[in-house]
Amino acid sequence: MTTKNFIIVALVFLIDRIPNANHGFYLVLGPFDDIIQGQQEWVAPKFKRFYEGLTMRGLVIGVLVFAMFSVCWAAPTPAVVQKSGDWTLDLRFENPQQITLTGTVPQRYWYTIITLTNKSGKDVDFYPAAQLVTDTLQVIPAIKGTSAVLFEKIKNRHQGKYPFLQLLENTGDKILQGQDNTVDVVICWPDFDPNAKSVSIFITGLSNETVAVDHPADKDKDGNPVKVYLRKTLELNYSIAGDPKFRADQKLKFEIKTWVMR
Numbered sequence: 001m002t003t004k005n006f007i008i009v010a011l012v013f014l015i016d017r018i019p020n021a022n023h024g025f026y027l028v029l030g031p032f033d034d035i036i037q038g039q040q041e042w043v044a045p046k047f048k049r050f051y052e053g054l055t056m057r058g059l060v061i062g063v064l065v066f067a068m069f070s071v072c073w074a075a076p077t078p079a080v081v082q083k084s085g086d087w088t089l090d091l092r093f094e095n096p097q098q099i100t101l102t103g104t105v106p107q108r109y110w111y112t113i114i115t116l117t118n119k120s121g122k123d124v125d126f127y128p129a130a131q132l133v134t135d136t137l138q139v140i141p142a143i144k145g146t147s148a149v150l151f152e153k154i155k156n157r158h159q160g161k162y163p164f165l166q167l168l169e170n171t172g173d174k175i176l177q178g179q180d181n182t183v184d185v186v187i188c189w190p191d192f193d194p195n196a197k198s199v200s201i202f203i204t205g206l207s208n209e210t211v212a213v214d215h216p217a218d219k220d221k222d223g224n225p226v227k228v229y230l231r232k233t234l235e236l237n238y239s240i241a242g243d244p245k246f247r248a249d250q251k252l253k254f255e256i257k258t259w260v261m262r
Contacts, residue, residue, distance in 0.1 A: 076211050078232045078259045087120035088207035088259075089175060093236065096201070096252045098191075099157070101150060108191040108247070109143075111154055112201065112236075113162060117182040118175045126175045128168060128205030132189045134196035143188045144169050154186055194244040199252065200237050202262060207232035211261055230261035 082088065092115040101107045110132070118124055130142035146167050155165050162184040171185055192199065209232035214225035235258050242250035 076213060076230065076261050078207075078209055078261060082209060086207070086209045087118075087122075087124055088209065088232065089124070090117040090119055091115060091206060091234070093257075095254055096199075096238065098248070098250070099150070099153060100248070101147075101153070109150060109188050110191065110252075111186055111188040113158065113165065113184060113186050114203070115182060115184050116175060116206070117179060118177045119179075121177060123174050123176050124208065126171060126173055126205055128171070128203060130168065130187045130201065130203045132192060133200045133202065134192050135198045136193045136196045138193050138196070140189050140192055142168060143190065146188050150188065151186070154188075191247075194247055194250075196240060198237065198239045198255075200235055202260075203234040203236075204231045204262070206234055207259075209261075233260050233262040235260050235262075 079086070094113040096110050096112040098108055098110050101109070132138075132140045132142075134140075146169070151167055155162075158165060165184050165186055168185050168187045171183060175181070175183065187203070211230050212227045213230060215228050216225075218226040220226055237255040237257075238252040239255055240250060241253050244250065
């Protein structure tokens with residue numbers, strides 16, 4: 001292993017070990033989501049060119065700066081005990097699975113099913129969003145306008161367990177209170193980088209808990225830090241098992257579920 005690669009490994013080690021370092025990284029990217037979305041083929045090559053152009057001095061400085069930044073500016077975490085008026089939906093989830101639509105050009109998709117129950121004692125607003133983020137820096141938003149063919153194929157696969165399955169975009173803007181109003185929702189993504197070793201799924205809209213924090217760099221016209229508003233977000237982390245050469249056989253292995261402010 002070269003010294004340069006060793007330092008890259010050290011940086012990854014820091015990201016994994018410093019509390020909320022990953023969350024701080026994605027918080028910085030957050031305001032640029034609309035630019036990053038749909039540019040998954042752009043992100044990884046840019047990072048590769050960035051990596052190849054780094055000098056040893058730049059790497060060392062980068063590790064030190066990132067460590068100081070992550071310690072001094074870690075993203076806040078959700079409240080252990082929610083404030084009066086705050087709510088979070090109860091949920092269950094299935095491991096993401098892949099599915100392929102055959103045709104002239106076969107198309108592979110990934111999807112997950114979540115089951116939501118509102119036990120807050122009142123009907124709540126529901127404005128969800130979901131992203132799949134790979135360790136190769138792809139940021140992929142959930143599909144909007146899922147094709148009827150894709151949905152029917154997923155629905156038929158799970159007809160026995162989820163007879164009333166709905167698409168995320170068709171769930172409506174309210175989740176009614178009570179067990180009788182539990183909903184089963186499917187979320188779909190296009191295929192992601194086959195070289196990825198892990199993925200994280202982020203789903204917002206499952207809680208109304210929010211927090212405002214100062215952006216670490218951006219200032220308004222008066223010189224005050226710009227406020228960034230974070231929402232309580234479900235994070236599901238998976239490792240990827242199997243050889244990417246045999247993509248159809250690859251599966252996602254569940255690692256950990258957590259709630260973050262993002």
